[in-house]
Amino acid sequence: xxxxxxxxxxxxxxxxxxxxxxxxxxxxxxxxxxxxxxxxxxxxxxxxxxxxxxxxxxxxxxxxxxxxxxxxxxxxxxxxxxxxxxxxxxxxxxxxxxxxxxxxxxxxxxxxxxxxxxxxxxxxxxxxxxxxxxxxxxxxxxxxxxxxxxxxxxxxxxxxxxxxxxxxxxxxxxxxxxxxxxxxxxxxxxxxxxxxxxxxxxxxxxxxxxxxxxxxxxxxxxxxxxxxxxxxxxxxxxxxxxxxxxxxxxxxxxxxxxxxxxxxxxxxxxxxxxxxxxxxxxxx
Amino acid sequence: xxxxxxxxxxxxxxxxxxxxxxxxxxxxxxxxxxxxxxxxxxxxxxxxxxxxxxxxxxxxxxxxxxxxxxxxxxxxxxxxxxxxxxxxxxxxxxxxxxxxxxxxxxxxxxxxxxxxxxxxxxxxxxxxxxxxxxxxxxxxxxxxxxxxxxxxxxxxxxxxxxxxxxxxxxxxxxxxxxxxxxxxxxxxxxxxxxxxxxxxxxxxxxxxxxxxxxxxxxxxxxxxxxxxxxxxxxxxxxxxxxxxxxxxxxxxxxxxxxxxxxxxxxxxxxxxxxxxxxxxxxxxxxxxxxxxxxxxxxxxxxxxxxxxxxxxxxxxxxxxxxxxxxxxxx
Numbered sequence: 001x002x003x004x005x006x007x008x009x010x011x012x013x014x015x016x017x018x019x020x021x022x023x024x025x026x027x028x029x030x031x032x033x034x035x036x037x038x039x040x041x042x043x044x045x046x047x048x049x050x051x052x053x054x055x056x057x058x059x060x061x062x063x064x065x066x067x068x069x070x071x072x073x074x075x076x077x078x079x080x081x082x083x084x085x086x087x088x089x090x091x092x093x094x095x096x097x098x099x100x101x102x103x104x105x106x107x108x109x110x111x112x113x114x115x116x117x118x119x120x121x122x123x124x125x126x127x128x129x130x131x132x133x134x135x136x137x138x139x140x141x142x143x144x145x146x147x148x149x150x151x152x153x154x155x156x157x158x159x160x161x162x163x164x165x166x167x168x169x170x171x172x173x174x175x176x177x178x179x180x181x182x183x184x185x186x187x188x189x190x191x192x193x194x195x196x197x198x199x200x201x202x203x204x205x206x207x208x209x210x211x212x213x214x215x216x217x218x219x220x221x222x223x224x225x226x227x228x229x230x231x232x233x234x235x236x237x238x239x240x241x242x243x244x245x246x247x248x249x250x251x252x253x254x255x256x257x258x259x260x261x262x263x264x265x266x267x268x269x270x271x272x273x274x275x276x277x278x279x280x281x282x283x284x
Numbered sequence: 285x286x287x288x289x290x291x292x293x294x295x296x297x298x299x300x301x302x303x304x305x306x307x308x309x310x311x312x313x314x315x316x317x318x319x320x321x322x323x324x325x326x327x328x329x330x331x332x333x334x335x336x337x338x339x340x341x342x343x344x345x346x347x348x349x350x351x352x353x354x355x356x357x358x359x360x361x362x363x364x365x366x367x368x369x370x371x372x373x374x375x376x377x378x379x380x381x382x383x384x385x386x387x388x389x390x391x392x393x394x395x396x397x398x399x400x401x402x403x404x405x406x407x408x409x410x411x412x413x414x415x416x417x418x419x420x421x422x423x424x425x426x427x428x429x430x431x432x433x434x435x436x437x438x439x440x441x442x443x444x445x446x447x448x449x450x451x452x453x454x455x456x457x458x459x460x461x462x463x464x465x466x467x468x469x470x471x472x473x474x475x476x477x478x479x480x481x482x483x484x485x486x487x488x489x490x491x492x493x494x495x496x497x498x499x500x501x502x503x504x505x506x507x508x509x510x511x512x513x514x515x516x517x518x519x520x521x522x523x524x525x526x527x528x529x530x531x532x533x534x535x536x537x538x539x540x541x542x543x544x545x546x547x548x549x550x551x552x553x554x555x556x557x558x559x560x561x562x563x564x565x566x567x568x569x570x571x572x573x574x575x576x577x578x579x580x581x582x583x584x585x586x587x588x589x590x591x592x593x594x595x596x597x598x599x600x601x602x603x604x605x606x607x608x609x610x611x612x613x614x
Binding site for chain 1: 577
């Protein structure tokens with residue numbers, strides 16, 4: 001095993017995990033909403049970008065923004081339907097509703113785009129960079145840069161702007177925020193749209209690594225759980241750290257022990273942490 | 285009238301025994317009825333958690349699969365009979381539920397759901413990769429179910445043979461749920477869900493109640509999986525598919541939570557749609573997911589809520605009263 005290569009792999013995997021998870025972290029922090037359709041949104045975004053490339057013939061760099069836009073609009077629609085339950089903070093029902101949505105997306109994607117694995121190709125995926133034994137692709141560099149940019153911007157917006165203050169006040173106490181004239185419903189919709197758009201960006205950057213299938217959402221979501229819970233509910237910085245930590249863990253575990261059981265091992269880490277700290281590592 | 289509701293429900297369920305023969309006795313009818321009974325029993329396991337603890341367990345596919353794997357592995361490799369494999373299914377699910385229950389003891393709400401969901405995904409990965417459990421091929425060639433009772437041997441392989449057994453399992457489950465609702469554990473669970481502070485003041489240990497209900501619910505789903513293994517004569521990692529998870533949740537919420545016959549009627553509606561009015565596998569997924577989401581978004585109390593609206597037309601103009609969704613507001 002080449003340690004330096006595995007560390008690079010960990011960094012690449014980790015930036016993907018963090019990028020896919022960030023929307024959910026924000027959603028969970030601001031609206032306490034658990035979106036079990038997250039993995040299916042990822043799958044849907046990958047298929048939309050793929051369809052834009054193969055059926056409309058646009059380039060990869062146009063297809064990904066299209067997917068982000070479509071998912072953002074879908075976010076408005078979904079949150080509009082769930083708004084009553086969100087305002088009631090009926091979290092149990094919401095959780096089940098999102099499971100239902102995810103199942104609809106999976107069936108819908110399979111009937112719209114077919115049940116076979118498709119290749120969603122980024123032109124940067126085959127552009128390698130080599131330093132002696134170590135190699136990575138320009139796609140990996142792009143993913144890492146986008147992740148860091150998004151996290152940096154998000155941190156600034158949440159902590160240094162009036163908009164961020166609105167989101168944080170709704171997260172803290174929605175009723176009190178409404179008494180002060182903040183439209184919590186709009187904040188919830190905004191946060192949900194951000195989640196959908198962010199996961200679409202994540203899918204656009206990460207999904208080209210492997211063939212896409214209508215069922216990939218199921219597997220994808222588990223690493224997101226681990227990142228969100230380990231990083232601490234709603235903690236932006238925590239998610240980034242948890243994402244990179246999990247990426248390193250996955251890369252090293254896959255190389256040293258067994259690639260087939262990496263998800264199980266990551267889950268075991270989650271269980272150990274939860275047994276010790278039921279609300280995650282980075283609780284505020 | 286109210287005190288007659290439960291016996292009436294049980295008699296109604298008992299009469300379901302004659303449904304396949306009255307409906308003509310075609311193989312497809314027996315298959316549908318047997319499947320409904322099996323999947324309804326599976327749903328009753330998750331119902332115990334959702335209706336009485338107010339939590340969403342997404343890990344009951346583990347117990348469902350544990351029952352199926354225990355039955356098929358022991359029947360295929362060790363020639364165990366039906367009673368023995370059923371006992372093994374119960375033991376296996378109790379052990380798994382105790383472990384998962386201890387791990388999730390301090391988690392609540394979405395963290396509980398996340399961890400149980402993640403546990404199910406990991407269990408699927410283990411079943412898929414571990415050759416001891418048959419790996420991705422699963423376990424094939426499960427022999428016909430053998431159940432000897434008072435010297436009378438019952439052997440069942442086809443759906444017509446399995447139907448009496450599935451029906452009996454369903455009736456046992458209903459009686460068990462009925463007993464649970466009036467047991468000390470069942471009432472404590474409801475109290476912990478509705479008013480944790482009051483429960484604590486009365487000396488109810490909320491964690492112990494949650495753990496016990498969780499462990500109690502597991503063998504129900506496991507026995508459903510046990511019979512499913514004999515019905516299909518095959519068990520594989522597909523028992524962890526989200527289909528079963530979405531099906532149990534939909535079956536529980538579609539008619540209304542905390543109703544004795546709710547999950548049974550819900551399962552019957554879903555399987556009837558998929559058997560007789562199917563629009564293809566992907567289309568059925570869309571229907572099932574849409575029903576699940578739409579019920580909770582439009583009529584959070586389930587279809588029974590519609591009945592209330594119809595019965596008292598003017599009452600629907602009032603704002604919904606507090607008990608409409610007591611589980612959710614904490």
